[in-house]
Amino acid sequence: QVQLVQSGGGLVKTGGxxxxxxxxxxxxxxxxxxxxxxxxxxxxxEWISYISSSGGTRYYADSVKGRFTISRDNxxxxxxLQMNSLRAEDTAVYYCGRHPSGIDYWGQGALVTxxx
Amino acid sequence: EIILTQSPxxxxxxxxxxxxxxxxxxxxxxxxxxxWYQQKPGQAPRLLVYGASSRAPGIPDRFSGRGSGTDFxxxxxxxxxxxxxxxxxxxxxNSPPFSFGQGTRLDxx
Numbered sequence: 752q753v754q755l756v757q758s759g760g761g762l763v764k765t766g767g768x769x770x771x772x773x774x775x776x777x778x779x780x781x782x783x784x785x786x787x788x789x790x791x792x793x794x795x796x797e798w799i800s801y802i803s804s805s806g807g808t809r810y811y812a813d814s815v816k817g818r819f820t821i822s823r824d825n826x827x828x829x830x831x832l833q834m835n836s837l838r839a840e841d842t843a844v845y846y847c848g849r850h851p852s853g854i855d856y857w858g859q860g861a862l863v864t865x866x867x
Numbered sequence: 868e869i870i871l872t873q874s875p876x877x878x879x880x881x882x883x884x885x886x887x888x889x890x891x892x893x894x895x896x897x898x899x900x901x902x903w904y905q906q907k908p909g910q911a912p913r914l915l916v917y918g919a920s921s922r923a924p925g926i927p928d929r930f931s932g933r934g935s936g937t938d939f940x941x942x943x944x945x946x947x948x949x950x951x952x953x954x955x956x957x958x959x960x961n962s963p964p965f966s967f968g969q970g971t972r973l974d975x976x
Contacts, residue, residue: 796955796967810963853902853959857911
């Protein structure tokens with residue numbers, strides 16, 4: 752069955768960096784576009800980044816552009832989000848998602864807390 | 868950038884009633900690339916509808932989506948207790964950012 756298992760969340764200081772990972776199984780990872788979505792405490796969903804199946808096309812929300820980098824390793828069936836220059840407002844649960852038509856499978860979420 | 872506005876913000880209904888949720892886009896969504904999700908507390912969202920009107924696999928037929936252009940609707944007929952949750956719409960496809968609406972909370976009356 753399709754699974755997306757996330758790792759890498761945690762507590763980080765303002766200005767620090769963190770890398771999230773999303774390990775995919777149960778489908779041909781290299782065939783699918785993928786996205787990262789986040790949800791601040793008590794708030795709605797925010798799409799933040801997208802990567803094409805080959806990795807050649809990447810999009811970012813303005814809120815993270817220049818600070819976050821999405822990447823993938825199709826040989827390892829893994830998706831990544833490198834987060835730099837973290838701010839308090841980046842505190843959220845981060846989800847990876849498989850993105851064919853809408854996001855049909857979601858990771859379990861990883862809490863990232865940014866604090867001084 | 869496409870802005871999605873959902874209404875109402877909160878909808879209070881009783882089990883067995885019909886729920887109608889609206890999602891309005893600030894500009895035309897091409898190819899009806901509009902999805903609906905359900906989210907329960909502490910859980911990841913679940914895809915209900917994609918392409919504005921196609922139910923995702925395993926989604927009960929009491930959930931239906933319709934609409935085109937800028938106006939979209941999710942209807943839930945005959946509400947059951949597990950339907951009370953927060954619902955989001957999202958546009959996807961060729962024109963990022965793939966923004967979400969702010970959500971509609973469906974509460975038990």
